[in-house]
Amino acid sequence: MDRQTINRSIQNYIREVEQSIQEPIVYRDLGKMPLDTAKAFFLLLPMLNGEDWSSKLNTSAIAVGAVHAAFDVHDKVDIFDASSKEQQLMVLSGDHFSGIHYRLLSSLPDFLLITNMAEMIGRINETKTDLLMEKTDGISGIIESIIRVESGCIGEFHERYGFSKYSKIAKTALGLIWFVKKSMKDPSIERGWTSQIIKNADVDSAISILTSRLQEELAKAGFLTPFLKQEIHRMATPLLEKPI
């Protein structure tokens, strides 16, 4: 597997998610929903590493993408005034994307994933609310909260299909990527739930903790091809401007 093949796989996946969630009025007024390529990479990591990937898994993966799209658009709803048509459509498009995720999982049907994913969606919304209301204590609490929000659904997907070993790396890496972006004041992560609770000192500590954690996990990950390990490094190091 080379970088071009990885990119092609991610782009194909993103295209499939876009096609699945497309709604003509939403598309006309809000345009395409930007989908997170880092999340797509870690979701697809088992497939990129050569694991069997059936059409059932592909459909489930698209359902996870629909959930991520729903989260992203709902995070953009204005905290005080959502009365413009654009804002109203953001509320409804998120609901539509959630409905698509449920329809996809029902079409399989994968009852266990429906339940587990729903449990996780609930926990993620609780976590975002607690972060917004500044109810999360301590650096470890903040790190776990961010990891849950960023990778919770990917984790459920991996667990469901026997890819638990990928789940740890995905969680740590997505958590790390979030904190690195936060340190760089990347506008793409300044979402609804990103409150003042996360201070600069916490960000620096979190980066340090997660960098070590990822380093350990990658060292132990004999199942991953060397190229994919490099790719995971590449996704974090340019942002950190130092090797992990």
Add this chain to the structure above:
Amino acid sequence: MSLYADFRKDLSFIEKELEQSIDSSSPVIRQASLLLLRAGGKRIRPIFVILSSQFGEYSMENVAKVAVSLELIHMASLVHDDVIDDSDFRRGFETVKARWNNRIAMYAGDYIFSRALVSIGEIEMPAVHQLLAETMLEICKGEIIQIEYQQQTNQSFRDYLRRIKRKTALLLSSSCELGALVSNATPETVGKLKRFGYFAGMAFQIVDDILDITSTDEQLGKPAGSDLLNGHLTLPTLYIKDDPEFQPFLLRSFDGSLTEEERGLMLTYIRKSGAIEKAQQVSNMYLKKAIAEVESLPDGEAKRALLQIAAFLGKRKF
């Protein structure tokens, strides 16, 4: 409501299940969810599930899961609707967005929706999930279309009927269909109950739209005429939208410049125009169709209750 008397025990059980299902670890989400739950509502979806399930092999366990799920989906949509409509009150209670803010309302709605799927996820019947998923998507589509039509006066009766089908009738129709499906009722019975729910739902929404004009602010727990103030034409106002005396009210409602005094005058004008009676006739027509579907079902408490509910829907004042 006394017409629920025969099924009070089942409804109490569902009420407890509803409360348990939203027992969140997040204090704010828990408070927000309880605020919604305690604001009450008619619980018409759970009662339709209970009654429809009586025509098959009744299992309270399965019925409760479906009923809880449908009521939670309804609640989640109300929290998000209040964000869209910028509503501070619903049924006289402060809305989640007013108590906290839009984001909390978004997360609370998404949380409640997720709990609906947790509840129904335990039922391993593909047809149940496929129907519920399609219903949810259609409801959402209906709301998106409603936004397209917002503040537009060039709407037809057909547009309105299609809109309320998605907005209300579909979930009631699915409540009946799902209740019958999880009880393994015959396909013929499932079909009749589905159609009953659809016709009753159409009548229910038309009456709701009438009450928005004929009730007081206190009875509604929000300003009378809110539909127009939010830019939505409903059946009574569709009858008079081209009336030259009504048009200035309509346009000022839509552009937000209607004064309190004008709101009173507008409501009086609609009430006296004959539009309410015309809308009531349409509602009665749907109720007759609903009753016709139920009449051919086997006699029993459930059939009697469905007929009573249909009669109540036509006359209700709240």
